[in-house]
Amino acid sequence: MAGEPGRSGDPEPVAVGLLPGPDADSTPFWEGCAACGRRRMPPRPMCPHCRSLEATWEVMSGRGRIWSFVVPHPPLLAAYAEVAPYNVIVVELDEEPAIRFCGNLVDTPDGALDQVDPHTVEIGEPVEVCFAPEVDGIVMPRWRRAS
Numbered sequence: 284m285a286g287e288p289g290r291s292g293d294p295e296p297v298a299v300g301l302l303p304g305p306d307a308d309s310t311p312f313w314e315g316c317a318a319c320g321r322r323r324m325p326p327r328p329m330c331p332h333c334r335s336l337e338a339t340w341e342v343m344s345g346r347g348r349i350w351s352f353v354v355p356h357p358p359l360l361a362a363y364a365e366v367a368p369y370n371v372i373v374v375e376l377d378e379e380p381a382i383r384f385c386g387n388l389v390d391t392p393d394g395a396l397d398q399v400d401p402h403t404v405e406i407g408e409p410v411e412v413c414f415a416p417e418v419d420g421i422v423m424p425r426w427r428r429a430s
């Protein structure tokens with residue numbers, strides 16, 4: 284991966300909006316099929332391609348391209364209304380373009396949601412994952428421009 288999750292000694296956590304509630308089904312989100320080699324996203328016990336229950340972990344490059352994006356405007360939840368307008372991007376992974384992640388384009392892993400001017404975001408831009416500092420045991424993937 285291009286970045287590492289927050290560790291002790293990192294800067295103070297910043298508000299990144301609502302956090303997910305990982306459970307047994309959603310915690311392993313980089314999962315590939317041990318039988319056919321295809322990747323599955325969202326995570327699920329059975330491979331949708333070959334119905335195998337076997338899975339393996341695979342390290343990805345953390346790189347992709349902006350497949351789409353939106354610029355949310357109020358009315359929004361209070362935590363988001365304070366920083367609107369901001370970007371929400373959909374990233375297709377270099378290794379598996381059919382797997383797409385939502386997130387925010389930022390300049391720095393601990394940057395505010397409105398750190399990047401949403402008018403500068405372009406579909407097709409190369410990006411790489413980075414990780415916001417840990418908040419309540421959760422580390423959120425974010426995206427920054429790649430060269």
Ligand SMILES: [Zn+2]
Nearest residue numbers: 316319330333
């Ligand atoms: Zn499979």
